[in-house]
Amino acid sequence: MTTLLLPWHTTFFEQWHAQSQRSHAYLLIAPEDTGGEAFLHQLAASVLCEKPNADHAPCGSCSGCQLLAAYSHPDLRVLRPSILDANHPVEELRPEKPSKHITIDDVRELANMVNQTSHRGGTRVVLIYPAHKLNLNAANALLKTLEEPPANTLFFLLAHDAKQLLPTIISRCQRVHLSRPSTAQAIAYLNQHCGDNPNWLNDLTQENGAVLRVAQLHSTNYFTLQTQFIHALAQGKDMDALKLAEQFDKHIKDADKAYLSGEARTLDMGVTLMWLQRWLHDGLLTAQGVGTPRYYAQHAKALTSLFKNMPTSLVQRAHAMQNMLLKEQRTSEHPLNIKIWLEKLLLQYTQLF
Ligand SMILES: [Zn+2]
Known part of the structure; x- marks a missing residue:
């Protein structure tokens, strides 16, 4: 073979x-x-x-x-x-x-x-x-x-x-x-091509088992940017939404330029939206005390301090925001103005706390 x-x-x-x-x-x-x-x-x-x-x-x-x-x-x-x-x-x-x-x-x-x-x-x-x-x-x-x-x-x-x-x-x-790789096959592939890393399982979960995407993203600043974004979200109401929107507006534009010059796509509006959705998903699991975080288990402590004991009215608001993000996800390929769009979403997020 x-x-x-x-x-x-x-x-x-x-x-x-x-x-x-x-x-x-x-x-x-x-x-x-x-x-x-x-x-x-x-x-x-x-x-x-x-x-x-x-x-x-x-x-x-x-x-x-x-x-x-x-x-x-x-x-x-x-x-x-x-x-x-x-x-x-x-x-x-x-x-x-x-x-x-x-x-x-x-x-x-x-x-x-x-x-x-x-x-x-x-x-x-x-x-x-x-x-x-x-x-x-x-x-x-x-x-x-x-x-x-x-x-x-x-x-x-x-x-x-x-x-x-x-x-x-x-x-x-x-x-x-065509088959998808088993978790063991995917981890073996990543160990072989990118070196041993204790986070592979976590990265694979986040990327829905897309093993080549994990390998490719590993060679870019994707996971660094994601960590930066999540650390900001972890600040809850103290997060500087406008600053974060400005930073990620620039990151998305840089990624788009790189994509147009033939590099693989790393970051776009949809990805940013997905991180926020996943963070809220894990936050709501924590708020309701039903299960462990699915995507950001490594940030369980921050999720607990933000979401545990969240008042019911705010849990409802977080649910509503998730539904709204789902609708946004469908139009995220063609945003009119990335920065304004991010500012709106991130400000709304800070109002959950
Ligand atoms: Zn031949």
Whole structure:
């Protein structure tokens, strides 16, 4: 087995290769940030290798493997938002105008490829991820290709939630749910790639088991900023809401700039809102004496001093705030003014105490 495969993907990899009858299009549904994208490329590599090992791992030395390593295999197409290629190792493959979506031009270009015969005489592979980034025109154009599938062409689409896709696209694909890592697998992965850390379980819980996101965030200032934010919230009514809003307005703008230059997204409005929601969630558990903090167990002392013995009227107000945050979460992608929005929320928070 290729050493690159993540342990939670090996079963499907083996099953897929063992199938005698294959669909021409697969929709793989994988929890976000658990390596589904890399797995798609590993599947493609195993198909495009001209002399694969007995376990279907690519040999790494045939011309198919070499073309793939040089990003120039003529029988592979990868459709993904071009912003992901902003720092592509091959300079010519970096987009002039990075897009956050998969556009109709991307899909049209794909049609040119699949309508010609395969360059190397084998199977052609098309990877599309994340599939919900296909804009509506692109999805409709792709639908036409999937309805009249070209010969010897395999489509692998990756999504995190099938509900985000057009039902017509879903119905043209064989749907497969990829496993998520077990906690033990995720911790072993993090220990191996980022070094031992007693907080892994805690970080994984906070990120809903998204192991690659934890690994990636670990290399940024994300957890430092989160701690800074939580320490401020822990001050309750003494928190300087305006100062915190100003700081995080800047952090969010910095993170957005970094994202637009091709770095992974770390902080945005939604994340800030999520931290506040989780803090309130843990606070309400503490106030009602029902269970231990789920997200911020390491701040149990601060939660207790703020929320324990909270008067019923304020508990109700905290509940109302949580409901309001849920509604805000849905619009947080397009705030008009980050700073004013943060000030409003954080001032409201200080009034809970
Ligand atoms: Zn090979």
